[in-house]
Amino acid sequence: xxxxxxxxxxxxxxxxxxxxxxxxxxxxxxxxxxxxxxxxxxxxxxxxxxxxxxxxxxxxxxxxxxxxxxxxxxxxxxxxxxxxxxxxxxxxxxxxxxxxxxxxxxxxxxxxxxxxxxxxxxxxxxxxxxxxxxxxxxxxxxxxxxxxxxxxxxxxxxxxxxxxxxxxxxxxxxxxxxxxxxxxxxxxxxxxxxxxxxxxxxxxxxxxxxxxxxxxxxxxxxxxxxxxxxxxxxxxxxxxxxxxxxxxxxx
Amino acid sequence: xxxxxxxxxxxxxxxxxxxxxxxxxxxxxxxxxxxxxxxxxxxxxxxxxxxxxxxxxxxxxxxxxxxxxxxxxxxxxxxxxxxxxxxxxxxxxxxxxxxxxxxxxxxxxxxxxxxxxxxxxxxxxxxxxxxxxxxxxxxxxxxxxxxxxxxxxxxxxxxxxxxxxxxxxxxxxxxxxxxxxxxxxxxxxxxxxxxxxxxxxxxxxxxxxxxxxxxxxxxxxxxxxxxxxxxxxxxxxxxxxxxxxxxxxxx
DNA sequence: TCTTCAGTGAGTTCTAGAACAGTGTGACAC
DNA sequence: GTGTCACACTGTTCTAGAACTCACTGAAGA
Numbered sequence: 103x104x105x106x107x108x109x110x111x112x113x114x115x116x117x118x119x120x121x122x123x124x125x126x127x128x129x130x131x132x133x134x135x136x137x138x139x140x141x142x143x144x145x146x147x148x149x150x151x152x153x154x155x156x157x158x159x160x161x162x163x164x165x166x167x168x169x170x171x172x173x174x175x176x177x178x179x180x181x182x183x184x185x186x187x188x189x190x191x192x193x194x195x196x197x198x199x200x201x202x203x204x205x206x207x208x209x210x211x212x213x214x215x216x217x218x219x220x221x222x223x224x225x226x227x228x229x230x231x232x233x234x235x236x237x238x239x240x241x242x243x244x245x246x247x248x249x250x251x252x253x254x255x256x257x258x259x260x261x262x263x264x265x266x267x268x269x270x271x272x273x274x275x276x277x278x279x280x281x282x283x284x285x286x287x288x289x290x291x292x293x294x295x296x297x298x299x300x301x302x303x304x305x306x307x308x309x310x311x312x313x314x315x316x317x318x319x320x321x322x323x324x325x326x327x328x329x330x331x332x333x334x335x336x337x338x339x340x341x342x343x344x345x346x347x348x349x350x351x352x353x
Numbered sequence: 354x355x356x357x358x359x360x361x362x363x364x365x366x367x368x369x370x371x372x373x374x375x376x377x378x379x380x381x382x383x384x385x386x387x388x389x390x391x392x393x394x395x396x397x398x399x400x401x402x403x404x405x406x407x408x409x410x411x412x413x414x415x416x417x418x419x420x421x422x423x424x425x426x427x428x429x430x431x432x433x434x435x436x437x438x439x440x441x442x443x444x445x446x447x448x449x450x451x452x453x454x455x456x457x458x459x460x461x462x463x464x465x466x467x468x469x470x471x472x473x474x475x476x477x478x479x480x481x482x483x484x485x486x487x488x489x490x491x492x493x494x495x496x497x498x499x500x501x502x503x504x505x506x507x508x509x510x511x512x513x514x515x516x517x518x519x520x521x522x523x524x525x526x527x528x529x530x531x532x533x534x535x536x537x538x539x540x541x542x543x544x545x546x547x548x549x550x551x552x553x554x555x556x557x558x559x560x561x562x563x564x565x566x567x568x569x570x571x572x573x574x575x576x577x578x579x580x581x582x583x584x585x586x587x588x589x590x591x592x593x594x595x596x597x598x599x600x601x602x603x604x
Numbered sequence: 605t606c607t608t609c610a611g612t613g614a615g616t617t618c619t620a621g622a623a624c625a626g627t628g629t630g631a632c633a634c
Numbered sequence: 635g636t637g638t639c640a641c642a643c644t645g646t647t648c649t650a651g652a653a654c655t656c657a658c659t660g661a662a663g664a
Contacts, residue, residue: 111616111617111618112617112618113617113618137643137644137645138644138645138646139643139644139645147618147619148618148619148620148621149620149621150401150617150618150619150620150648151617151618151619153645153646154617154618156645167645167646168626168627168644168645169625169626169627169644169645169646170625170626170627170628170643170644170645171626171627171628171643171644171645172643172644172645173644173645287557287582288539288540288557288558288559288580288582289539289557289582290541290555290557304541304555306538306539306540306541306557307539308539331538331539331540362646362647362648363647363648364647364648385614388613388614388615389614389615389616390613390614390615398648398649399648399649399650399651400650400651401618401647401648401649401650402647402648402649404615404616405647405648407615418615418616419614419615419656419657420614420615420616420655420656420657421613421614421615421655421656421657421658422614422615422656422657422658423613423614423615424614424615
């Protein structure tokens with residue numbers, strides 16, 4: 103059958119449904135899902151089909167299966183594919199996660215020295231400062247301050263950044279992003295970011311500093327992100343065929 | 354079923370056999386494997402079981418499946434391109450830095466539960482525990498505990514690990530490393546590692562957990578490294594062409 | 605000559621069970 | 635009390651098919 107809604111496989115539909123229930127909190131992190139036989143009965147499919155759905159969720163690290171014990175909901179899962187040039191929020195949404203962005207500040211002002219250096223500005227030049235907080239699973243997870251070089255900034259300063267990613271706005275303004283350079287360091291939560299992230303000072307965090315370049319090598323965006331260690335981790339898969347790097351769940 | 358060598362799953366045995374045939378050149382890169390129905394018949398298993406074996410190989414990126422066309426052996430030769438599988442120390446040495454290794458412990462003992470899970474050992478199985486401290490620029494920077502699966506461990510336990518990297522020792526012992534999976538989290542320095550690293554407890558660190566696999570998908574090494582944040586950072590370069598990831602000294 | 609369309613063979617999804625392997629519990633014997 | 639064992643419950647592996655989609659090919663029709 104599979105004749106109903108388009109041509110999506112049954113197990114994919116089940117996986118999507120379970121994923122939605124996990125993300126909505128219907129199945130809370132740490133709790134056990136119903137037994138596989140029970141789930142397969144309630145979805146009206148075979149154990150094998152249900153297990154294929156669970157495998158999808160397991161690949162996405164949404165669940166953890168333990169022989170003899172049960173299937174448990176993993177801690178909140180963030181997956182940010184860094185091997186593309188997509189923005190963080192775009193990537194998360196592509197995976198179906200609900201990520202909310204709130205704008206804590208937006209203003210054109212003089213860039214501080216270290217930003218001016220990253221964007222190769224003259225001292226005293228102004229740029230667009232965009233301060234955002236990313237919420238995942240109802241909890242603030244990332245505090246991000248982005249500086250955008252002018253005149254690019256003037257074309258995007260009035261966009262609604264709660265609904266549109268910075269990368270999308272840049273693309274709409276005709277700016278093509280070619281490459282990005284990022285440095286990630288461990289750190290502890292400082293007072294300024296702690297206010298936005300509602301986590302005690304001194305908590306382990308990842309501090310990401312990223313500069314994004316256009317095709318002609320001009321730096322257009324300088325990013326400084328504080329990422330809660332309790333919410334995110336970095337995963338790499340290295341093989342002879344290549345390398346992939348992912349932000350993922352803190353487990 | 355599974356009556357012969359222990360209780361290895363049938364599909365794993367088939368995956369290992371196919372992987373060996375691919376490695377030996379019996380199935381050359383770029384060529385098509387026999388159809389699934391033919392393979393399932395020749396192995397005397399169901400299509401579902403054979404497909405589970407193929408899924409393993411697909412996860413290892415040894416094969417590429419194309420609906421309507423066939424199953425093809427992935428192009429690259431996997432034995433020699435270990436550049437992307439360099440160890441952390443090798444990575445730094447290639448950048449011209451002087452890295453010293455001291456061995457703080459070496460013993461065969463029962464693997465703790467989380468290690469046994471990562472290496473797919475039976476509870477109670479023993480493995481080689483190798484504890485090393487990496488010094489960089491004259492200061493201890495990384496505390497690393499590696500567990501090596503037996504019988505591989507028996508072939509390398511007497512090597513001088515202050516002079517030879519674990520990966521090199523594995524290669525000398527005839528163990529070909531195919532891929533590695535690594536997770537990096539931010540953390541704060543715990544008392545045990547603080548003793549080796551001469552840094553105050555609570556300092557920001559990166560905690561790396563890595564599992565390294567052979568060609569047939571067997572996990573051989575489970576690594577747990579504590580990396581001082583004041584000494585090390587992660588750098589990524591992203592472009593349309595690909596991704597590179599390097600460890601580097603904090604600047 | 606060009607288009608269409610049925611046939612063939614490939615991978616993919618699914619059914620309806622059965623048996624196996626860890627994990628925990630509770631009854632029973634000591 | 636304490637140890638042991640049977641049993642129930644969990645995830646895991648496997649069988650023997652059947653029907654599906656996708657890619658290609660070649661013959662029939664326009």
